[in-house]
Amino acid sequence: MEKFVYTSIVFFTAVILTLYVYLLVEKMLEAIKSKIREVNEDAVFKLIDEIILKLEEESLKDEDVIKIKEVIKSGIKRELVEERLIYYFMIYSGDIIKKLTKLVEEVGLVDFxxxxxxxxxxxxxxxxxxxxxxxxxxxxxxxxxxxxxxxxxxxxxxxxxxxxxxxxxxxxxxxxxxxxxxxxxxxxxxxxxxxxxxGDKIKVYKRMFNSNNSFLASVFMKSAANYMDVSLSDIVANFLKDPNKEKRIAAIKFIGNLSDVRYLDDIIERLQDEDWEVRAVAAKVLERFQDERAVMPLVKALSDKVWFVRYNAASSLIKIPKGIDAIDIVMQGNDKFAKDIILYAVQNIELLEVTEDNREKIKEIIKKYKR
Amino acid sequence: MEILKDIILKFNLFVIYYVVAINFIYFVQLILSALSLYGYIRKVRYSDYQNYTTSYNMVPVSILVPAHNEEETIVDNVRNLLYINYPEFEIIVINDGSKDNTLKKLIDAFSLKKIDQPVRYLIKTKNIKGIYKNVDIPNLVVVDKENGGKADALNAGINVSRYPIFVSIDADSILESDSLVRVIMPFIEDKETVAVGGIVRIANGSFIKRGLIKKVELPKNRIAMFQIVEYLRAFLTGRMGWDALNSLLIVSGAFGAFKKDVAVEIGGYANGTVGEDMEIIVRIHKHMRKHKKRYKIKFIPDPVCWTQAPESLKDLRSQRRRWQIGLMDSLFKHKDMLFNPKYGIIGLYAYPYFLFFEMLGPIIEIIGYIFVPLSYVFGILNLKYFTLFLIASILYGIILSIGAILLEEYTFNKYPSLRQVMKLTLYAIFENFGYRQLTSLYRFEGIFKYRKLKHNWGKIKRVGFTKSA
Missing domain, CATH: 1.25.10.10 (Leucine-rich Repeat Variant)
Known part of the structure; x- marks a missing residue:
């Protein structure tokens, strides 16, 4: 037992000392690396900057490739070269990117x-x-x-x-x-x-919309909704009634983002969807169409059993022409759910999103209701 | 008398094995943490989190700030939160029946007005008296409710929140501007992530202006200094180690993020407990494993959340008692998990560890302090062995603390000067002579006051952050 205790004391002390020595060595190595980096940074960056400047006007020269190859023999300098080149890849766009790619290929950084x-x-x-x-x-x-x-x-x-x-x-x-x-x-x-x-996003979208994996197909559709290319509308519209919920949601978002009125009726129809998430998204995107045809279906959605659907419907109504008039009628009616959600939406919507005219109307309606 | 002697001898032998076992576990955790931290630091080099600070693909987040008598810090805290670098978020401050001017200060500082907002009671809570907003600060919501405790306040926040992920933070916490993106990234990177905890650092001594950490400094207050070492050990070695084993049992209430649907599924935070932060995590483990769902609970070691540590013994005592009670409460509520293979590593390793070492540790330690002199009186104490054993265990304690300090130095290096490292090291040594025993005593007291104090908010005295320097 005594031997065990002695051994452990020696062991723990050794570990503490080792840790400290390790810290010291690490800090020293770090300082040395940082010093080498500091010493070389200006020269390496200057070299790269000059080469890139030339690349803007002319094609890649062999002598520049040789110069960089020589520099990147050292690990620290190679890091600096990569860092600087990536900086240029990030700030440039257009044809010069191809020249930069050729440069990194020829100096061997791609292979590395x-x-x-x-x-x-x-x-x-x-x-x-x-x-x-x-x-x-x-x-x-x-x-x-x-x-x-x-x-x-x-x-x-x-x-x-x-x-x-x-x-x-x-x-x-x-x-x-x-x-x-x-x-x-x-x-x-x-x-x-x-x-x-x-690359060519349209090509990728068209292929992936039909992926056997519903999750992936819907993800690509949601990305396409951000891309907003009208040439995809007809294809995406086919998914508005897809058996897969995620695909239906993605398709609604896509059509909604483009406000493609050809499919307005299809979106309105989705307010009756069996899945509440689909109904909620449909209620939300209808605002973008700014079309009076959506008003009555949205009023009906104010009584949906799911809160999110009701909230999105109320928000959309506030922003749609004639929607305010419909709200006025609802506020005088007996549907407590609908009135509650309108009150909430009115107080939560950023007023900047609402037209001046509608803003005044809303205030009047609320005043009238409170009276 | 012989029976007593026999008991003392057996207990002494038990203590030896106990100390060896706990130190072995700590040591393994230290190694695991070092490896995980190394990986994390490497990962930061290619992490995409900066891109996500402006991406509309980032998940919108609700930040829940439960507040009970927080008039000193609440306004600064909310201001700090409004500065956060994140694409879409809402801040929900829940005033849990404060008796001071918490609500009034918020209303005045942010020109809030009461609004008519229906609340969906996804989780049952005490009555919400009012919801306040200012249309010019659309992402700030203040909920005024009847007093129901921290868990109830958080549940009310969940009910009012709009977004799929919520982050709970303490009203006295300060977040760094990128904190939110960092804590949300695990949800983006891995769809199985259901909860993420962030590291909590001590802000005492640091220079804070307008709710932002301007300069990290070590505090002059000794109690706070000891806690800095403790926090480094607890987070950088403890939680990081548990994370490496995918068996985190606690995400700090001061800064944690959760998937709302999972929190709602398990019924939200448990009322009537002071350890709601541990309790919710244990229940998530239990629920997910019971229903055989794949999930991950992660810990991120970036120094992202700063909090005020108690600076007086009175506050420290109250805090440690509360922690102990919270721990006991969670463990008692889920005792069916103990050694239950159905719960995998949680039931077979994490739960027993917390039970035998974290919960019972103070009892064994305090009994040890009684039995050592008794052993001496009975002449059964081998003084030489005892001294050697004491030195070995103290050295082990020191090595773990120093290990944590060194991990901090290698990785985040928030205390870069040699003077700071030396000061931390000294406190890592001195904490073994008085401070550690004191905290054990407070935890021991917590065990005995379990029934009496388990519903308490357990506040510590706050000073306004603007006064910190």
Whole structure:
């Protein structure tokens, strides 16, 4: 026992000392790295800035490639080069991006990051994917698709984001099809990735709307609702009566965002949908059409059994021409549910969203009601 | 007499095994935390959270701020929250029957007006007396309700909230501008996430202006200093370690985010408990595992939420008693989880750990303080062994605290100067000589006052944040 206690005391003391030594060494290494970085930063950034400036006017020169290749032999300098180049990838758009991509391919940075995709360290893989996306090199497509097999949410997210930036339609679709049921990413992160896609979005949307995976199809439709391209309306409208709830919601959002009046009646019909989420979205988007035909169906929706549907209907009515007149009638009626929700909506809607005329009318109605 | 001697001997032997076991667990947690933190820091390099601060794809969030007699800090706190960098959010302050001027201060500071808002009672709560808004600050809602306790206030906030995720924070907490995005990111990254806890740091001593942390400093107050070391240990090694095992049993009430539908499904926060933050997490585990649903409860180690620590022994005593009572309450309510394989790692490891080491720890420690002199009197104490054992266990305590300090230095480095590291280290050593025993005593007292105090809000004395420096 005595031996055990002595050993543990020595062990704990050694661990404490080791931790401190480790901290000291780490801090020193960090300071050295930071110093080297500081010393080299100006020169490296200057070199890159000059090369990029030339690239704006002319094509890539071999001598510049050689200069950068020489610099990136050092790990710290390579980090600086990548950092600066990514900065330019982020601030530039248009043809110069292609020249930048050619530059990173020729100096070997794309190959370097592709090699990192094979690392056992998932953080290195994720970072490599992220950078390959910034570089927008098609050379990276195959290795990125392979990296999708790695069982890590972070890796998958960064690979999808990279493919989205590279903008190759077939590869992007293949990536999603490959994921299918293995997607743990949230709907919103997937929409963010799709929204960022830099290739032909219409082509991708058309293919993915018909995906066998209803979840994915609805996610692409929701992204399309943000993209707002009228050429997709006819295809999306077919999903307004789809058996899948998510697809119906996505289709309503899409049509609503475009305010495509050809489908107004179909949206109004969705106020009778069996799923309350669908009814709520329909009630909400009807405001965008600014069409009197929606008024009476919305008044009816004020008595829906679900609060969200009632609230969205009331909000839409306040913003639709003639909607205010309908509200006046409801407020004089006996439907307590409808009156409650209108009062709530009136006090919660940002008045900036309501026209001056309607604002005055609302005040009058509430005054009259309170009397 | 021989029987007593025998009991003392057996207890002493038990204590040795107990201390070895608990320290072994802590040590493993420290290692797991170090690995997780390393991963987290690496991940920050490619994290997309900055993009999401402006993205319309970010989930809208309701921030719930339960307030009970918080007139000193509430206005600053709400101002701070209004500055938060997040695309779409609402702040819901729930005045839980305050007897001071909490409501009036809010109404005056933000020119609020009472509105007619029907409330959907998804969760049953005490009566809501009024809801206040200002159309020029559309994302601020103040709910005035009858006193029902913190859990009831949070439930009222859930009922009034509009968004699919809510974040509960204490009325005395200060959030950093990116806090919300960081705590919501796990929901974006993984759809199985149902709750996320953030790290809570101590703001005492730091320079705060208009509800924002301007400069992080260590406090001059010794009690607060000890708590800084304690918090670093509890969050950076404790919770990070539990997170690595996917078995977090607590998300701090000072800053936690939840999926609203899951919270509603389990009936919201449990009334009549002071440990509502632990209770809700235990129930989520239980519910999800019982219904075989896949889920994750995550912890993010970024220093995102700052809070005031008690600076007097009186407040510290009240706080520790409350924590102990909250812990006991949750454990008693869910005793069917103990060693129940149906609840996986929660029933087989996390629950027993909290029961045997966190809940019963103070009792064993205090009995130990009684039995050691008794052993000496009976002549059964081997002084040499005892001294060696004491040194070993104190060293173990120190190593864990220092480990947490070092983890902080490696990762977030909020206390970068050598002077600060040395001060923290000294307090990590000195806490073993008096402070730790005192907190154990307070927790021990909590055990005995369990019945009497389990419905108490248990306030500590606040000072206005603008006075901190």
């Amino acid at each position: 990051e592709i090699r990192n995709l094979k690392s056992d360290n998932l953080y290195i893989v994720s970072l490599a994917a992220r950078r390959l996306g910034e570089f927008r090199s098609k050379k990276a497509i195959e290795p990125l698709l392979k990296a999708l097999n790695i069982n890590s949410n972070d890796v998958k997210y960064n690979v999808l984001l990279a493919l989205s930036k590279i903008g190759d339609e077939d590869a992007f679709i293949e990536a999603f099809e490959k994921l299918e049921d293995k997607i743990l990413l949230s709907e919103r992160s997937l929409i963010e990735i799709i929204d960022d896609f830099e």
